[in-house]
Amino acid sequence: MGTSHGSHRAALLAGALALGVATSLIAAAPAMAAEVKVGGGSLDWGFKASFRAYVGTGNGTPPIAVKDGATRNADGTFDFPATGGTYDAAAGTAKVTYGGTVVFSYPLHMFEITLANPTLVVDGDGTGALLADVDLVANGGSTEQHLDQAEIATVVTTAPAVTDGAVSFSNLAGTLTSSGAGAFAGFYSAGSALDPITASASATATEPEEPQEPEEPQEPEQPGGSSSAAQKITAAVSGGALTLTSAGSAVALSAATPGQTATGNLNAVTVSDLRGTNSGWDLVGQVTDFASTGGATIPAANLGWTPTAAVAGTGLVAANGVTNAVAPGSPVAPGTGLGASRTLCKADTGSSLGSSTCGAALSLGIPESSAAGEYSAVLTLTLA
Ligand code: HEM
Incomplete structure (x- = not known):
């Protein structure tokens, strides 16, 4: 998830603003009845832990770099902020675009692989796909492959968790497709297991809801002759923290x-x-x-x-x-x-x-x- 700094009294957050790059707008599909436009959320994915380990110990400077809004999570996976798309919480379907770029460089092995702008497609029937831009440049430029929003992984999907109308999918299993495998010069075969995908999407900001009046407690009915048992429920609530989180760390x-x-x-x-x-x-x-x-x-x-x-x-x-x-x-x-x-x-x-x-x-x-x-x-x- 996004950058998070919390403390009891103060939290700091820094975001870089780069000027001169035009923002890209993603056209959303025509809205259907319960389909909503995405206004926030993020996709957390490590691509493949063994690949991060392989490249991470190489001689890249740095071996793994993030840019264009992508950030690195503490566990080494990547966070891509949502940039658009639509979802339908009731139907459990989504097509959400996320932004950001991860560059894997291994000069000694003469390759650089760029993974950017993942799109998560969730069908309501348990299947889905991860699309992305993937570029391979190897052997001093004599090997090149460029994929543009290609389906690099098939995804096993589950119904989303729905909170306040926002959806989240956690730990969806992903498998490399043959076009995805092509971007790795034959070092992975189609069907290789990838890291699980966790993603969320929320709607564009809406008016806050009216505070709800709590309902009058109802006297339980006591039909003649029945007995009853009462349980007293207690809960200790201790103070938490004052925290600040951001959906992204860069603005163009x-x-x-x-x-x-x-x-x-x-x-x-x-x-x-x-x-x-x-x-x-x-x-x-x-x-x-x-x-x-x-x-x-x-x-x-x-x-x-x-x-x-x-x-x-x-x-x-x-x-x-x-x-x-x-x-x-x-x-x-x-x-x-x-x-x-x-x-x-x-x-x-x-x-x-x-x-x-x-x-x-x-x-x-x-x-x-x-x-x-x-x-x-x-x-x-x-x-x-
Ligand atoms: C097009 C260029 C290359 C690409 C895309 C590439 C990609 C890969 C990938 C995807 C793996 C598997 C990582 C894993 O999940 O465990 C791998 C492993 C490996 N590659 Fe490369 N590689 C390339 C060039 C090279 C070259 C030129 C060498 C040798 C000089 C090399 C040596 C190795 C070795 C030794 C492993 C096994 C590493 C391990 O088990 O930790 N690779 N490579």
């Missing part, structure tokens, strides 16, 4: 020329206040100056944002009088933007229990005096 803004505005969206972040103290929290962000590879800069103040925030429901009923509210920070315009610390979202004392999802539309005003180039900056979100 749209391409722009001097005088224009480059735009994009912050990866959704989730704040969970499980401390049980209801003492409020504040999530603030600040960006560094944007620096180009050529040494030019665009000052941090030129990045503006329009924050969004929504309470993430769990399907459980809160106790009477307990409310969970989150408020987005004020929009800040390019020019007077994120050079200083600005609030992305906050929850006040008395209504901060539970989880909230925050995001922001980003706009970087490119000064007319800017040199052309690929600029990047790091936006740090701090939760306290």
